[in-house]
Amino acid sequence: xxxxKYIELINQEIDGVNSPKESLELKQYLEKNPEGKRCYxxxxxxxxxxxxxxxxxxxxxxxxxxxxxxxxxxxxxDVDEGRRGFIASALAGFRFGFKKKYAYIFAAGLIAxxxxxxxxxxxxPPPTPDDLExxxxxxxxxxxxxxxxxxxxxxxxxxxxxxxxxxxxxxxAIMTELNLSSEAPIEVVFEYxxxxxxxxxxxxxxxxxxxxVAENSAELSHLGxxxxxxxxxDGFQSPIMMKIFSEGDLVFEESVYPGRK
Amino acid sequence: MExxxxxxxxxxxxxxxxxxxxxxxxKYEKAIFNIAFRVMNDYEDAMDITQSVFIKTYERLQTFDxxxxxxxxxxxxxxxxxxxxxxxxxxxxxxxSDFPERRINPEERCAQSELSEHVQQxxxxxxxxxxxxxxxxxxxxxxxxxxxxxxxxPVKTVKSxxxxxxxxxxxxxxxxxxxx
Numbered sequence: 325x326x327x328x329k330y331i332e333l334i335n336q337e338i339d340g341v342n343s344p345k346e347s348l349e350l351k352q353y354l355e356k357n358p359e360g361k362r363c364y365x366x367x368x369x370x371x372x373x374x375x376x377x378x379x380x381x382x383x384x385x386x387x388x389x390x391x392x393x394x395x396x397x398x399x400x401x402d403v404d405e406g407r408r409g410f411i412a413s414a415l416a417g418f419r420f421g422f423k424k425k426y427a428y429i430f431a432a433g434l435i436a437x438x439x440x441x442x443x444x445x446x447x448x449p450p451p452t453p454d455d456l457e458x459x460x461x462x463x464x465x466x467x468x469x470x471x472x473x474x475x476x477x478x479x480x481x482x483x484x485x486x487x488x489x490x491x492x493x494x495x496x497a498i499m500t501e502l503n504l505s506s507e508a509p510i511e512v513v514f515e516y517x518x519x520x521x522x523x524x525x526x527x528x529x530x531x532x533x534x535x536x537v538a539e540n541s542a543e544l545s546h547l548g549x550x551x552x553x554x555x556x557x558d559g560f561q562s563p564i565m566m567k568i569f570s571e572g573d574l575v576f577e578e579s580v581y582p583g584r585k
Numbered sequence: 586m587e588x589x590x591x592x593x594x595x596x597x598x599x600x601x602x603x604x605x606x607x608x609x610x611x612k613y614e615k616a617i618f619n620i621a622f623r624v625m626n627d628y629e630d631a632m633d634i635t636q637s638v639f640i641k642t643y644e645r646l647q648t649f650d651x652x653x654x655x656x657x658x659x660x661x662x663x664x665x666x667x668x669x670x671x672x673x674x675x676x677x678x679x680x681x682s683d684f685p686e687r688r689i690n691p692e693e694r695c696a697q698s699e700l701s702e703h704v705q706q707x708x709x710x711x712x713x714x715x716x717x718x719x720x721x722x723x724x725x726x727x728x729x730x731x732x733x734x735x736x737x738x739p740v741k742t743v744k745s746x747x748x749x750x751x752x753x754x755x756x757x758x759x760x761x762x763x764x765x
Contacts, residue, residue: 339729341729371723375723377700382619383632390610394639534673
């Protein structure tokens with residue numbers, strides 16, 4: 325058994341930080357203690373092994389990848405804001421790299437809009453059978469003044485995850501607000517047809533997540549509590565299939581489309 | 586001198602000079618890639634982490650305290666990013682548990698010798714906290730103090746993690762048949 329003091333001196337000697345006095349003290353200890361000497365020799369060998377390990381060459385195109393990713397971010401504010409519509413400019417703001425404070429302001433505005441919409445919907449008189457203007461079913465839309473069709477929120481309360489997803493169909497885009505709370509790792513997968521494409525993502529909290537995008541799907545891996553915004557390009561008000569996986573098993577599935585009740 | 590040079594680049598970059606940021610990327614991309622590779626033991630993860638680190642650095646450059654060393658700040662971002670990836674991988678790997686052996690791509694195979702691969706496998710088996718300290722000390726030649734600044738932990742903790750990490754690695758390499 326080597327005393328802690330000498331373990332420290334052995335390691336410091338290997339790192340070259342012992343004072344002459346400490347080095348001498350260690351030398352005297354090692355001369356009398358074969359176990360300590362073996363430990364010192366082995367650690368010295370180990371450090372020699374580290375020195376023999378060569379540096380790994382970075383991929384030759386890495387710098388270009390980094391700089392082009394940064395250029396893409398910089399390109400967003402360069403678009404002529406004046407020529408962009410309100411929604412288009414709001415959507416661009418939620419792409420990667422946008423300043424967080426604007427994201428919060430926009431999210432707060434959206435939430436206020438939802439609350440207002442909900443309140444106004446509840447106080448409106450119920451539709452009567454002869455009032456066809458107010459009738460809506462699977463193909464009609466709930467219209468707001470901005471031409472935003474809000475689909476009934478998808479709420480889920482499962483063993484592995486709880487939360488909600490709110491989909492807004494806008495002109496040319498679908499905005500999805502996702503609220504998740506999970507104690508175990510989960511994956512939320514959005515599947516869509518070729519008329520839809522992924523356009524942007526924003527995590528509104530610091531948390532553990534990862535997003536992978538394929539041709540017809542976007543997959544968000546998540547752990548803990550988090551709020552996210554996902555934006556899809558869509559010109560046809562296409563349906564989106566939302567699936568939740570926990571430990572590889574499908575635990576929730578819901579198809580979302582305008583007019584869904 | 587080196588610190589001043591970094592600070593100059595950071596100042597130029599903050600003033601909107603993109604070439605200054607290119608110079609910072611050029612200076613540190615290899616080091617960040619190597620930290621990420623040694624910590625994650627995965628070539629593609631290391632690529633993703635390196636990109637992510639520089640994007641975050643670019644976004645947060647205005648928040649950098651110029652009285653501190655730029656490389657410490659950058660390395661800390663890299664370690665945090667690697668830690669996040671590591672946590673993410675823990676559960677994605679559960680799904681791939683039928684394939685316990687990691688596939689090594691051709692670039693990675695070229696980049697690593699047999700010895701390097703053995704050391705890498707042993708490092709992978711270490712706890713994240715020990716692994717990071719060993720990587721910074723032995724593959725980036727940083728002092729106890731520099732490591733303590735990067736990880737924001739006392740020098741005493743750096744030493745303790747380093748000594749324990751080495752001891753564990755020594756045991757693992759001996760177990761795998763390396764004569765030490």
